[in-house]
Amino acid sequence: MGQGGSLLNGILEEVGLRRAETYITNTVKCRPPENRKPSKSELLSCLPFLQTQINLIAPKLIFTLGAVAFSQITGKQIKLRSELGRCDDVHGVSVCALYHPNGLRYITGGRADMIRVFRERLRKQGAHLE
Secondary structure (H helix, E strand, O other): OOHHHHHHHHHHHHOOOOHHHOOOOOOOOOOOHHHOOOOHHHHHHHHHHHHHHHHHHOOOEEEEEOHHHHHHHHOOOOOHHHHOOOEEEEOOEEEEEEOOHHHHHHOOOHHHHHHHHHHHHHHHHOOOOO
């Protein structure tokens, strides 16, 4: 697990979730060379598999980590810094935008903002957290 995964584990714990209680997936099923942003064709080629995963799991709430993931699921482009926590309804599922853990080191106060928004959205959804 990399730095982003370790950071995500800490954030999940801080908001009262255990990683084992969550389902984590990627919008792109294979990493683009040099970890670059995925191209439209790469995103589109993985979309049917992602949609199948979502249909099988049937979540009530999805947190996307990063603007690319939010756009892939909702079809809408966002500016994450100004729309952190934005939730859109997609076929009866609330899809909410959070920062990608790897980007938090570039955003002053980003971790605290992400945790605050994460908690607010979970509370609104009626999640029972420890």
